[in-house]
Amino acid sequence: MPCTASSGACTEVESLAKASDLPLTLLVLTSPTQAMALAAPPDLSSSATPVQRVSRTYPRGLYIEPHEHDWGQVLYAMSGVMWVETPHQALIVPPQRAVWLPPGVTHGIRVVSDLEMRNIYLRPALAQTLEPTVQVFEVARLLRELIVNLVAEEDKESEYFGALVSLALLELKRARRSLLTVPMPDASDRRLMNICQAVMIEPSIGVPFEQHAEKAGASVRTLSRLFQSELGMGFAQWRRQVQLATAVAEIIQGVPISTIARSMGYSPSSFSDMFRRELGMAPSQYPLGEQAN
Secondary structure, rough: OOOOOOHHHHHHHHHHHHHOOHHHEEEEEEOEEEEEEOOOOOOOOOOOOOOEEEEEEEEEOOOEEEEEOOOEEEEEEEEOOHHHHHHHHEEEEEOEEEEEOOOOOOOOEOOOOOOEEEEEOOOHHHHHOOOOEEEEOOOOOHHHHHHHHHHHOOOOOOOOHHHHHHHHHHHHHOOOOOOOEOOOOOOOOOOHHHHHHHHHHOOOOOHHHHHHHHHOOOOOHHHHHHHHHHHOOHHHHHHHHHHHHHHHHHOOOOOOOOHHHHHHHOOOOHHHHHHHHHHHHOHHHHHHHHOOO
């Protein structure tokens, strides 16, 4: 189907479609830097195999609309960063992290940087052997190779494929859990959801609460009340959680602390003070602290 938008928008949509391996009809350009897409999972109607898998490449700025699957799902980011939004929390997923989504969990995906994904879908009976709640976990070297080979293996009937599935399940149960999560409101008040999503896109303290409130179409007083009643904390505290989760994801990727600080509107020293106050360690110590814990 030909694109019927302006030529510039058509070119942008076509570029995003090519970059994400998604059909043109699944993409909608919502701004010059944001596009929205429908989920494009593999065929989950067959019960002949306990596992389905898919490889996907998504460009920065893509938002995959909230959806759910009857199968359990492992979302693994080989490279790039994404936010996975569920009804009650948002989970930031940097490289070498993955998300476990039990069957029936509604989730949307917001791509922060160009994303190379390997996804595994587990039939409901198999998914029941894992935890019934959403989890973010670390992907160690063995689990990474298992996921990559599961997605690449062509013969799903082979003994090798069955061994990969069995060992991957064992490693998923043993994987170290991560805490890169932020509480999210439900969708009952779009004003609150809009401001939360805006902060996730731009967490800098350089954007004041009043500016966010104006764009959300509500007063500061109303939104302050909503943050307290729906999320149990004020706007500033909630934004700090987004900043910390985003900072940790960038630290894991090797982004310099000074670059992270300035992108969030802090000087390096004030950012380090905030990070240490909230997490009990300096940002430069975080990878070592995480491994030690």
